[in-house]
Amino acid sequence: MTDSEIMDLYQKRDEAAIRETQKKYQRYLMKIAMSILGDESDAEECLNDALLAAWNSAPADRPEHLSLYLGKIVRVKAIDRVRYNTRQKRQGTEYTVSVEELEEVFVDDRSPENALDDALLREALQNFLRKQSAEVRMLFLARYFYYRSLREAASLCGMSESKAKTILFRTRKKLRTFLKKEGFMP
């Protein structure tokens, strides 16, 4: 079934939409959830939450790319779950490893006067990524959006792990400089 046909089912509030979504994207979405959560039962629950969210939001949204739309929902749900889990016990997944890498980028300044507008941050981050080469952009997203392991991310981008590691290190450093320059951190 095409994405468009599945979206039609969502908009008609036909529950077959969920079945068709699972049939087509279950494995892709589970991969994202598993990369973040590292636990199959958590990932399955997260996937169910994501499908429910898609069901609830689909009448308003008609995304151009259904896979990416669903992937983003799963990512949000899985991160919510891992944040909850991490409060109780630190998890050893690609998510936590990737997040530790990203910690180089920011200073955790929680003072109210430094609270920033999420939309502006998103815009700045997009501008930053648009200025990078396709190779850098791919690698950044593979590692920090999809939470692929360094090895998988390198492979996706057709490069060696050492090269990927170097590029990511430089990119995080550049991002930190960029965000400071844009006023997102002191």
Added chain:
Amino acid sequence: MKKDQLIDAIGKLDDTLFSEIEASMQSERTAVAGADTESRGVSKPRFKKRRFVLVALAAVMLIGGAAAFGAGGLSGLLKIGKTDDGGREQTTAEYIPFGDVRVDPSLITGRINDALAEMPERVRNAQPFDNVMPNAILRRFATIDDALGYVGYKNMVFPRLDYECVSVQTEGYGIAAAELDAAVREAAGLDSEAYVLSDVSIGVTQKYRSNPDYCFQTIAYLCTDYVKEAPVRIHMVLENAKTATDQKTVNGRTFTILRTNTTDLAEGHQLATSVFWQENDVLFCFHIVYNEECRDEAERVADEWMHSFP
């Protein structure tokens, strides 16, 4: 700034930023070459020695038998099988050339020899969490001529196609994984099916983009091997795949064609066509992934590759 804000911002990035990574992930799902670890869909074809083939066959229950064609004009045998990966049924496809495709190492004259010479030292010094596999050589090149020059084997020729070239790379593997320290092997994720230094496999891969959504790859492999009875093969693992084999004769060469429909993959990545040929000690493979709407285009490009053979 709170770290969660940055993580959330990454999650809300505009879809347009994902075009390259999404294309790469589509390719990954069914890629013939690329990731060393098996991903969804098709795994990288690898050289396997006969001893590994025999081990594999012991566990493989052939379905529908082998697609053994008549020998006239064909260069190899395509075997379709089924295997069980921890309860997950998988379809396997192996292309085993009829001829002995081993290349005399002295005929490989490119700079890859320098990297091979360094390999024993790299293996000896390998640490568990090194970022580079000590028994692999991966190089990317701007042009196919540069890649072929790096290998330096005169019979490794490449059909040239007039499409946007995305990347060119060589991969070389030597040193048996078993020779590596166990901790290094585990950290690097290397299985025991690897290569000794005298048994080097070298692949040159060129990725093209035929339209904004679909890539295809052309690959040439060779293997140096002092060990007798060690033919190379291309090995693919497909999940929930329906397969159909075919052959086509172009300019006296009878190419073996494998068409697959991997029904559990997302639309746009379900159909794939692989074409195999072996000539002058080199194993050639063409691989394209597409959806139903692009079937004609994919077939046309595959046909073009067969006609472009030098």
